[in-house]
Amino acid sequence: MSRMKTTETPQPMMPPAAAPELPAPPAMEGPIFHFNRDRDAIVDEVVSRELARVGGSVDALELVLNDAAYSELTRLEKAGGRPGPDLQFWRELHRTLGGKPVAEKEALYRRLATGYARDIVGNFDLKAYRFATSVVPMGLSLIMRPQGTSRRFVNMNSTLTERIRVQGHLSTLQALARKGTVILVPTHSSNLDSIVIGWAIHHLGLPPFTYGAGKNLFTNPILSYFMRNLGAYRVDRRLTHGLYKDVLKTYSTVLLERGYHSLFFPGGGRCRSGAIEQKLKLGLLGTGLSAYINNLQRGKDDPNVYIVPCTLNYPLVLEAATLIDDQLQQVGRSRYIIEDDEFSHATLVGRFIKQVLSMDVSVVIQVGEPLDPFGNRVGPDGRSYDKRGREIDLRKYVEVHGVPQHQAQRDQQYTKELGAAIADAYKRNNVILPSHLVAFTLFQILKRRHPKRDLFKLLRLTPEDSAVALSEFYQQLDVLRQELLMMSEQGRIMVSGVVRKGPAEAITANALRSFGMFHALPPLSRNDGELSAGDMKLLLFYQNRLSGYGLEALFAEEVQA
Amino acid sequence: MTVLEATGRPRVGVVGGGSWGTVLAHLAASNGFPVTLWMRDDEAVAALNATRRNAKYLPDLDLHPGLTATTDLASLGTHCGVILVVVPSHALRETMAVLGDTLDGSHILIHAIKGIEPDSFMRMSQILLEETCCKKVGVLSGPNLAKEVALGHPSATVIASGYQEVISAGSEILRSKAFRVYGNPDVVGTEIGGSLKNIMAIASGMADGLGFGDNTKALLLTRGLAEIMRLGVGFGADPMTFSGLSGIGDLMATCFSPLSRNYQVGNRLAKGESLEAIQADMRQVAEGVRTTRTVARYARTNGIYMPITEGIYRIVYEGATPKEALSGLLDVSRNPYEGDAAKRAAGVP
Numbered sequence: 001m002s003r004m005k006t007t008e009t010p011q012p013m014m015p016p017a018a019a020p021e022l023p024a025p026p027a028m029e030g031p032i033f034h035f036n037r038d039r040d041a042i043v044d045e046v047v048s049r050e051l052a053r054v055g056g057s058v059d060a061l062e063l064v065l066n067d068a069a070y071s072e073l074t075r076l077e078k079a080g081g082r083p084g085p086d087l088q089f090w091r092e093l094h095r096t097l098g099g100k101p102v103a104e105k106e107a108l109y110r111r112l113a114t115g116y117a118r119d120i121v122g123n124f125d126l127k128a129y130r131f132a133t134s135v136v137p138m139g140l141s142l143i144m145r146p147q148g149t150s151r152r153f154v155n156m157n158s159t160l161t162e163r164i165r166v167q168g169h170l171s172t173l174q175a176l177a178r179k180g181t182v183i184l185v186p187t188h189s190s191n192l193d194s195i196v197i198g199w200a201i202h203h204l205g206l207p208p209f210t211y212g213a214g215k216n217l218f219t220n221p222i223l224s225y226f227m228r229n230l231g232a233y234r235v236d237r238r239l240t241h242g243l244y245k246d247v248l249k250t251y252s253t254v255l256l257e258r259g260y261h262s263l264f265f266p267g268g269g270r271c272r273s274g275a276i277e278q279k280l281k282l283g284l285l286g287t288g289l290s291a292y293i294n295n296l297q298r299g300k301d302d303p304n305v306y307i308v309p310c311t312l313n314y315p316l317v318l319e320a321a322t323l324i325d326d327q328l329q330q331v332g333r334s335r336y337i338i339e340d341d342e343f344s345h346a347t348l349v350g351r352f353i354k355q356v357l358s359m360d361v362s363v364v365i366q367v368g369e370p371l372d373p374f375g376n377r378v379g380p381d382g383r384s385y386d387k388r389g390r391e392i393d394l395r396k397y398v399e400v401h402g403v404p405q406h407q408a409q410r411d412q413q414y415t416k417e418l419g420a421a422i423a424d425a426y427k428r429n430n431v432i433l434p435s436h437l438v439a440f441t442l443f444q445i446l447k448r449r450h451p452k453r454d455l456f457k458l459l460r461l462t463p464e465d466s467a468v469a470l471s472e473f474y475q476q477l478d479v480l481r482q483e484l485l486m487m488s489e490q491g492r493i494m495v496s497g498v499v500r501k502g503p504a505e506a507i508t509a510n511a512l513r514s515f516g517m518f519h520a521l522p523p524l525s526r527n528d529g530e531l532s533a534g535d536m537k538l539l540l541f542y543q544n545r546l547s548g549y550g551l552e553a554l555f556a557e558e559v560q561a
Numbered sequence: 562m563t564v565l566e567a568t569g570r571p572r573v574g575v576v577g578g579g580s581w582g583t584v585l586a587h588l589a590a591s592n593g594f595p596v597t598l599w600m601r602d603d604e605a606v607a608a609l610n611a612t613r614r615n616a617k618y619l620p621d622l623d624l625h626p627g628l629t630a631t632t633d634l635a636s637l638g639t640h641c642g643v644i645l646v647v648v649p650s651h652a653l654r655e656t657m658a659v660l661g662d663t664l665d666g667s668h669i670l671i672h673a674i675k676g677i678e679p680d681s682f683m684r685m686s687q688i689l690l691e692e693t694c695c696k697k698v699g700v701l702s703g704p705n706l707a708k709e710v711a712l713g714h715p716s717a718t719v720i721a722s723g724y725q726e727v728i729s730a731g732s733e734i735l736r737s738k739a740f741r742v743y744g745n746p747d748v749v750g751t752e753i754g755g756s757l758k759n760i761m762a763i764a765s766g767m768a769d770g771l772g773f774g775d776n777t778k779a780l781l782l783t784r785g786l787a788e789i790m791r792l793g794v795g796f797g798a799d800p801m802t803f804s805g806l807s808g809i810g811d812l813m814a815t816c817f818s819p820l821s822r823n824y825q826v827g828n829r830l831a832k833g834e835s836l837e838a839i840q841a842d843m844r845q846v847a848e849g850v851r852t853t854r855t856v857a858r859y860a861r862t863n864g865i866y867m868p869i870t871e872g873i874y875r876i877v878y879e880g881a882t883p884k885e886a887l888s889g890l891l892d893v894s895r896n897p898y899e900g901d902a903a904k905r906a907a908g909v910p
Contacts, residue, residue: 374666374696386694388661396666397696400567410697413723417696 030207031259032231035124038258046117046250051110053246061105062097064243068112069094071241109243116247122210122233128225129208166200168367168429172380173308176370177206179382180304181256183288184209185422186365187277187311188265190318197263197312200365210255211263212248212284231260249287256291256305257298266422270319272327274541275548276311276430278423285422286415289373293411296395296404304394306378307371307418309425313364313496315435315514317541324541328459366494368429374414375421431494432484432546438511439542441477442468442524442533444555459536463525466533472558473531474504479554481507493549564730565594568642568667572597573734575645576637576656578605578630580618580707581673582647587711589645589734590625598630599637606630622711638663643671643730645701646689650676650848653685657692664693671720671731673701675755676848679855684752699727700748701735702755702807704814706821710740717741719807721751743806750802753793757856758812759849760870761785762823763830765816767876767883770831777887781869782809782816788867792856795865823849830876831883853877 031038054060069090076087093108100108176182186197194211201209212235235248256262264284267277288305295303317323370378374397377385384392397414398404445468450458481502487493488500498510508531515522523538524531533539565571575586578600586598600606609615609630613623631637637644637660644664648656653674664670670693674685683691689698699722710716720731720742728744736742745751761781768777789812790803802808815821819828826847829839836850857874860867875881 376694386661387691388658388693390661390694392694393665399569399667402569407726409725414696416723 068241068243176306182261209261209263252287274544280419309368313431366429368425375417434507434511436545440546443543463532467530477504570642572641574641577647583615590627596628643669646672661693671699704810721745747799747802750798751807754808757789759823762815763827766824766827767831770828822847
């Protein structure tokens with residue numbers, strides 16, 4: 001399930017001059033540019049597929065309707081307040097469903113599926129797109145010009161090109177977007193992700209990608225206008241019943257089959273802990289395989305669906321404080337939607353963007369090696385290869401008696417393999433920035449110093465309890481840095497330029513600078529030859545980016561001076 | 562036959578002609594499946610095809626005529642849709658590197674190997690996934706002493722795979738009135754249970770060799786299972802798997818049976834023989850010896866409390882005497898829970 005949230009347009013920036021290492025951007029084309037023409041056909045297709053799936057069987061029809069009624073009644077009754085028309089509708093349905101003839105049940109199903117599909121379906125407006133890519137950046141450039149520049153108009157794109165580094169398998173991504181349908185699956189840590197990714201997609205000369213955004217983000221009329229007109233579709237996360245979820249998945253499948261490049265955030269919501277995501281949601285991810293099999297069955301010329309993992313690496317995360325708070329409250333529990341966080345405050349967002357743009361550090365988007373729907377590696381030629389470099393005939397995975405077929409249990413398992421491959425790619429493409437390295441080092445030193453404290457007691461350390469001599473700190477950081485450099489050589493992780501170059505002093509200074517820019521109480525600070533923790537929860541958040549690699553073991557013993 | 566039809570290939574392949582591989586090939590052939598059994602040794606293949614016996618490992622079993630032996634590994638994939646892999650754990654990678662050239666995504670691979678790769682700590686199914694393009698992979702494991710299955714004694718086994726298709730295929734090919742096949746989606750738990758019980762079998766043989774009684778054995782079994790579970794759950798296994806056939810079931814069979822190779826190793830070590838001497842006159846590998854080293858080292862590095870494994874490791878590799886190492890298990894000065902408690906306390910994300 002995509003848990004995309006955005007309060008901005010996905011394509012707010014002007015197309016930049018192509019970066020030198022990139023081939024010339026391909027001509028901007030893709031089905032999304034005639035989305036409006038195909039809208040009704042898409043909705044019809046979704047509904048007729050859903051009907052074909054359950055329509056034939058009275059039992060299936062009744063089960064699915066009853067399940068929806070039960071789930072909606074529970075939700076609406078729990079919500080309290082005055083009973084609205086929705087509640088009455090479902091009560092009525094629940095009461096009368098059993099006695100209705102099949103044809104009526106089918107009609108009811110069609111009505112509901114159509115309603116949901118219409119609610120979900122996106123829109124694309126060329127005017128809005130042109131507006132977003134030309135006028136909006138000019139406006140933004142006025143607000144966000146780097147500090148200290150006196151020019152009224154700065155070149156927005158050159159600023160963004162410096163501040164957002166897009167690197168990795170870029171030309172492969174561009175090539176695959178022409179050979180088949182691409183699903184981009186980024187890590188998700190901030191509501192800024194969609195803006196940053198949208199810019200990167202445009203920067204690479206690719207057409208806009210369609211994606212699902214939480215319905216709660218469509219309440220602001222201006223944002224809603226842009227999201228609705230730039231290919232975003234609406235996901236109502238309150239609806240948890242099968243009927244709605246199936247319509248949503250089928251909608252995604254139909255778009256992929258029609259060649260719409262898509263954006264999924266498989267981590268679910270924004271990552272609460274700050275760690276690189278390892279538990280992924282597979283529901284929407286599986287639509288890639290469904291689309292592939294449907295394409296094969298139809299004999300489509302370019303049936304392939306390519307899944308491209310990428311990581312977003314921020315030196316600072318706007319919502320860090322709220323996210324880690326939520327994580328700590330909910331450890332081990334299901335996540336809930338935070339409605340009011342830093343992102344609801346326009347001034348805070350503005351300040352954050354301004355800070356990020358004026359920093360001498362960059363957000364890094366690392367595009368990983370593409371995968372097929374089964375989790376195999378895909379080369380720049382669009383072909384799949386196994387781990388020993390043999391080319392794979394993908395059809396064989398889905399053929400039964402020589403014919404491509406869907407098999408729910410098998411396909412679910414294939415998607416699990418894909419999920420594992422994406423999680424692995426996230427780990428390998430995690431780019432360690434100075435802020436992560438510095439936070440991890442300090443946190444681990446403190447953990448070692450207070451072995452009796454559990455996590456929650458550790459978080460209550462005062463700055464006085466947490467002072468570490470710089471000399472000790474630098475030594476520890478260097479041990480960790482050496483390990484990271486070795487791991488990056490083996491392809492197990494990545495490090496930013498500053499981390500690679502060193503020395504420890506420069507890395508620490510860089511991290512202190514970026515932390516100090518935005519967080520009112522920064523996670524750590526330096527004075528008198530000592531480093532001490534400030535906001536321990538933020539420190540935990542940033543240090544978590546390095547968890548899951550077993551690096552804690554490096555701090556088992558103190559480094560001898 | 563529906564399974565093979567779906568794969569579009571007419572035969573079942575068995576890779577490895579040790580006692581268990583031969584019995585599995587015989588079971589499949591007895592169910593009417595044409596079977597190709599791959600063996601490394603030219604002479605053994607010729608002898609088997611001529612005499613219908615596996616003279617080295619199962620001299621008394623008359624093999625079903627539907628079974629043909631071959632030394633041609635590379636082309637096995639072209640005519641076998643389902644392949645059972647039963648080679649020693651250390652030979653799996655090289656074997657699959659060759660076999661993998663003729664496999665595609667439609668092949669079903671089921672291994673019946675008990676072991677964990679040293680250093681990488683990879684399970685056998687992970688090696689299958691790494692060395693081939695196949696995804697439909699599973700493991701067969703259970704209390705199956707090859708000789709007893711060959712004699713037709715009522716037995717049962719587990720096939721674990723994420724793919725229902727793999728479980729159905731393995732079951733269709735192998736099940737019989739005397740041999741039941743159960744399915745389980747938990748590959749990790751099945752593989753860990755099957756591999757680690759070999760360590761406990763060594764311990765159990767040792768206890769007998771030292772003349773300890775049933776109390777000691779019950780202690781080894783239950784606490785042994787606890788430490789197998791502790792490791793398995795850490796890798797994402799379902800704890801319930803360990804209470805089934807491939808967990809406690811397999812553990813009981815190996816720990817009680819003098820037929821088990823690992824039990825024999827423990828028993829003879831306890832009587833003062835050297836590991837080299839024991840290994841020199843055993844025809845087949847006792848996987849438990851290697852597994853002990855792999856697991857004990859892993860447990861040490863990762864701070865997992867596994868006292869029995871640790872004890873066996875000290876005997877086999879560090880020259881401790883069986884008596885002192887096994888008695889160490891009863892050392893009351895060590896709180897048996899402190900290992901777990903330490904892990905819980907360290908539960909910082």
